[in-house]
Amino acid sequence: MVGPKAYIHLNRLIQNYRVIKKHLGDSPIMAVVKANGYGHGAVACAKALEEEGCRFFAVFTIDEALELRQGGIQSDILIFSRMQNDFLAEAIDQNIILNMSGLDDFELLNEFYTQSGESPLFHLKIDTGMSRLGIPFEDAGKVLKTLSENPHLKCEGIYSHYATADEGELNYAEWQLEQFNLVLSLAKEMGIEFKYRHFSNSGSVLNLPNSTFDIVRIGMILYGAFPSDEVPMDIDIKPVMEFRGPIVETRRVKAGTKVSYGGIWESDKDTTIGVIQTGFADGFPRPWYDGGYVIYKGKPYPIAGRVCMDQFMVDFGDGQVAVGDEVLIFGENGNDSLHMEEIAQQIQTTPYVLATGIHGRTKRVYLNK
Numbered sequence: 275m276v277g278p279k280a281y282i283h284l285n286r287l288i289q290n291y292r293v294i295k296k297h298l299g300d301s302p303i304m305a306v307v308k309a310n311g312y313g314h315g316a317v318a319c320a321k322a323l324e325e326e327g328c329r330f331f332a333v334f335t336i337d338e339a340l341e342l343r344q345g346g347i348q349s350d351i352l353i354f355s356r357m358q359n360d361f362l363a364e365a366i367d368q369n370i371i372l373n374m375s376g377l378d379d380f381e382l383l384n385e386f387y388t389q390s391g392e393s394p395l396f397h398l399k400i401d402t403g404m405s406r407l408g409i410p411f412e413d414a415g416k417v418l419k420t421l422s423e424n425p426h427l428k429c430e431g432i433y434s435h436y437a438t439a440d441e442g443e444l445n446y447a448e449w450q451l452e453q454f455n456l457v458l459s460l461a462k463e464m465g466i467e468f469k470y471r472h473f474s475n476s477g478s479v480l481n482l483p484n485s486t487f488d489i490v491r492i493g494m495i496l497y498g499a500f501p502s503d504e505v506p507m508d509i510d511i512k513p514v515m516e517f518r519g520p521i522v523e524t525r526r527v528k529a530g531t532k533v534s535y536g537g538i539w540e541s542d543k544d545t546t547i548g549v550i551q552t553g554f555a556d557g558f559p560r561p562w563y564d565g566g567y568v569i570y571k572g573k574p575y576p577i578a579g580r581v582c583m584d585q586f587m588v589d590f591g592d593g594q595v596a597v598g599d600e601v602l603i604f605g606e607n608g609n610d611s612l613h614m615e616e617i618a619q620q621i622q623t624t625p626y627v628l629a630t631g632i633h634g635r636t637k638r639v640y641l642n643k
């Protein structure tokens with residue numbers, strides 16, 4: 275079917291996994307496949323990684339975890355969202371690990387335990403400075419004490435999340451790491467042992483090698499993009515997604531022809547305009563028309579005028595263009611290369627937004643299964 279396609283190079287996902295694992299001295303990896311695997315398809319990516327030996331996955335919601343289980347994923351799955359009473363039983367049934375991130379979660383688990391005699395597995399999240407979910411650092415002592423007084427509750431891990439690990443200035447991230455280490459020391463003093471301690475995300479894999487702990491919890495670099503332009507880009511990762519749109523029409527236009535909504539783009543010479551069947555409703559980053567371009571047969575061609583919901587136009591100049599061919603919007607294949615990071619930088623967004631924005635009618639095509 276004609277339309278936008280996200281070609282997912284599963285071999286590159288595996289290659290990135292291997293490269294990162296080597297970089298980490300063989301540390302286990304928890305692959306973050308939330309938001310449909312950052313737009314790459316959660317089940318397909320998790321399956322490929324599980325076959326490669328990955329034994330830990332993380333998602334945000336219980337539904338995302340259930341989708342992985344239904345897709346045949348057998349490994350550990352941690353969910354990052356707040357635990358809710360209405361999915362505790364299902365979490366036990368499907369062996370899904372929950373996130374303990376508030377003092378009141380103990381009440382929830384104890385109430386459930388009183389009724390059912392069971393506890394789901396969970397990891398304790400400490401807020402060391404992100405100020406999102408997590409037990410505030412100041413309450414860590416209280417929570418650890420509560421944990422030691424409730425041995426029937428099945429806590430398997432402890433973790434925290436960096437706010438600034440992908441930035442050039444690392445003082446705040448280093449301070450977060452100190453906070454986390456203090457909590458770990460306190461737990462040790464209290465005789466509490468955690469099977470898994472984890473903190474590192476993509477930014478800290480590149481920037482803070484001393485926060486590897488027992489598992490490294492990463493998303494972005496597995497998918498082959500750097501989280502920001504402030505990290506050392508010294509690992510050889512390749513973009514897993516190749517986002518393309520088909521040329522569905524071409525026409526010669528005269529100099530001075532206005533193209534697309536608002537008529538803000540005007541050809542400065544006679545030229546060939548191609549219509550690409552991909553729009554912002556499919557995940558095309560709309561602001562990228564201003565100075566933006568696509569790659570066709572190894573060469574860049576400017577986007578002509580505003581991006582529409584379903585289509586956008588390209589100024590092919592006097593180049594030879596064939597209806598039915600596809601242009602590269604971002605990704606890499608042979609001579610065609612335009613990385614998400616470049617677009618993200620130009621339009622002041624992040625590769626996370628671009629990758630997870632792939633939706634609508636974009637069809638995912640899995641290569642090298």
Ligand SMILES: Cc1ncc(COP(=O)(O)O)c(C=O)c1O
Nearest residue numbers: 306435475476477491492493494
């Ligand atoms: C709690 C948590 N851990 C790990 C990650 C993975 O981060 P990254 O994709 O930068 O590796 C995320 C992503 O947002 C997250 O929310």
